[in-house]
Amino acid sequence: MAEADPAIMDKGSIAAQELRLFIERVERLEEEKKGIADDVKEVFSEMKGRGYDAKVVRKLIAIRKRKAGEFEEELAILETYASALGMQLSLI
Amino acid sequence: MAEADPAIMDKGSIAAQELRLFIERVERLEEEKKGIADDVKEVFSEMKGRGYDAKVVRKLIAIRKRKAGEFEEELAILETYASALGMQLSLI
Amino acid sequence: MAEADPAIMDKGSIAAQELRLFIERVERLEEEKKGIADDVKEVFSEMKGRGYDAKVVRKLIAIRKRKAGEFEEELAILETYASALGMQLSLI
């Protein structure tokens, strides 16, 4: 894995080195991303330990993430379909 | 792949043959399962072509799958959490 | 579950009927899929009864599956490289 002095490398090796650096940057970033994903899991574990319903909280976060009104719109469509099928969703 | 007459096989070969049959049964079943999953995708494509909102229909099927009242219960919890946060879900 | 005569339904009901049929097709397929999954479990139960270690056999099946996929994956990589070089892989 030790690299020779770039000054004495031919053009192909320099390109190879450049490519390797790009790849390593990407791989490093992907690792960081995974680490954060694990942190999220930890937070949910903690919430669960505090008695919260993780599933519901996930939904809540998803709703917050969407632009306002989109959730209500989707519920409305869902209700339309449901009533067409004679289902009663009895929304509270 | 051609097998010799089992009658002249030793005990190990018979066991190997038996194991192979078990494995092939499982693999065959897994293939069938995949085929059906593809069929489901086709049905959704067809629905989409007929103008239905596939996402909503998936949700509807998920709701039907749950035992009665579970959906409403989840919505209730969701509302509880949301109102605790001062969010208005305004369920039409 | 008894349905009214579609002939006397209005347009909305006809659409509802169509939606219902789509949904039932999906639900039927999902049931089949579940049935096959149960068959797989039965096979493993039978194997256990015959003295096999289910975990090991699962590993074996997973290995066979991966090996099977590796060839086409190699082809995909080859194609990617080739197209990057502007080659036509008609020789495959």
Next chain:
Amino acid sequence: MAEADPAIMDKGSIAAQELRLFIERVERLEEEKKGIADDVKEVFSEMKGRGYDAKVVRKLIAIRKRKAGEFEEELAILETYASALGMQLSLI
């Protein structure tokens, strides 16, 4: 974003505050994750600007990832076999 003094909140509001903090922690982490994903995109843009074929490089990275995972997978298989034989792999 300014919060009232928790000390003068009733019990329900205190729980709401706790929930809010959990949610904000998750949302903060998700933002970080998104930021890193954007960084990855930037790296690929830069690579493209340097004349690299992004698709090929993605394949290379995927291959490296798989290769890295294969060793530990082999270990897992070895462990499975060993435990099936009642061996202790303390020698690993």
Next chain:
DNA sequence: ACGTTTGCGCTTTAGC
């Protein structure tokens, strides 16, 4: 710009 296709993350399910 749009539609198709692949890869990634989440949800759910199965095994222990």
Next chain:
DNA sequence: GCTAAAGCGCAAACGT
């Protein structure tokens, strides 16, 4: 009940 794996849905990315 928890952990691990598979199936699924979503979203970004590529080609048209």
